[in-house]
Amino acid sequence: MNQPTPFPGDVTTGRRGSRAALSGAAAKRVERPAPLRQAVYEALIDLIVNRTLQPGQHLVEVELAEYLGVSRQPVREALQRLQTEGWVDLRPAQGAFVHMPTxxxxxxxxxxxxxxxxxxxxxxxxxxxxxxxxxxxxxxxxxxxxxxxxxxxxxxxxxxxxxxxxxxxxxxxxxxxxxxxxxxxxxxxxxxxxxxxxxxxxxxxxxxxxxxxxxxxxxxxxxxxxxxxxxxxxxxxxxxxxxx
CATH class of the missing domain: 1.20.120.530 (GntR ligand-binding domain-like)
Structure with a gap:
């Protein structure tokens, strides 16, 4: 009788337990490419680099969304990514601001x-x-x-x-x-x-x-x-x- 293919990473008899644990966990799918999100991210970087958006300037999601012709969601996601890369500062209770380099x-x-x-x-x-x-x-x-x-x-x-x-x-x-x-x-x-x-x-x-x-x-x-x-x-x- 054929044995089941071992689950990657399982080297002990706990392989079935690992499979069951993943089956019971919330699904975490690999996201497909998001062209709109990427386009908004690229557009905001260009606006920052060419100084249309000045260092220290307050970034209002609804205004950026209207300017770019998109909804607020991709703008919010782009700002979060820009924050991790040092282009934007997200301040609690204040919002997003273009980073001011030292x-x-x-x-x-x-x-x-x-x-x-x-x-x-x-x-x-x-x-x-x-x-x-x-x-x-x-x-x-x-x-x-x-x-x-x-x-x-x-x-x-x-x-x-x-x-x-x-x-x-x-x-x-x-x-x-x-x-x-x-x-x-x-x-x-x-x-x-x-x-x-x-x-x-x-x-x-x-x-x-x-x-x-x-x-x-x-x-x-x-x-x-x-x-x-x-x-x-x-x-x-x-x-x-x-x-x-």
């Missing part, structure tokens, strides 16, 4: 970013081909054009695109994943200083592209270190009026 938080993240992107630039200098360098110059031109017309959103987007392409050129998947984890928060910190960094930032980008084109690994790393450190310092030196 100087120390910003310094820690931008310092980590500098280490990661310096390594990325060095690897990019080793691997970049002529077509890659041409694309970097295209992104450079896009950023400079945005600076000239004071298009802050365009500057931030072009800056992120150029750095992301340098990361792609590194060919290191783990490095790319780690940089991707901090990218949104870096853009959050960069937005209020993008105008002041202005042309200087893109002069530094041009120097970086030249180093990558020349396959000068050491120079590419040095330029990226200096570039990211100047961005970090600019964040700390921003006018008091820009500190939410």
């Amino acid at each position: 100087e120390e938080e910003a310094d820690q993240l931008l310092s980590v970013r500098a280490v990661l992107e310096t390594h990325s630039a060095r690897l990019a200098a080793e691997r970049a081909e002529e077509a890659d360098v041409d694309h970097l110059w295209e992104l450079q031109a896009r950023g400079q054009a945005a600076v000239e017309v004071n298009d802050i959103d365009g500057v931030v987007a072009a800056n992120a695109a150029l750095h992301a392409f340098v990361t792609k050129l590194s060919g290191n998947t783990v490095l790319a994943e780690m940089i991707g984890m901090v990218d949104r928060r870096v853009r959050w910190y960069y937005t209020p200083i993008a105008g002041r960094r202005g042309a200087d930032s893109w002069i530094e980008h041009a120097d970086l592209i030249r180093a990558i084109s020349a396959k000068d690994v050491e120079l590419a790393g040095t330029i990226m270190t200096q570039h990211t450190d100047r961005t970090r310092q600019a964040y700390h030196d921003r006018p008091r009026g820009d500190r939410a």
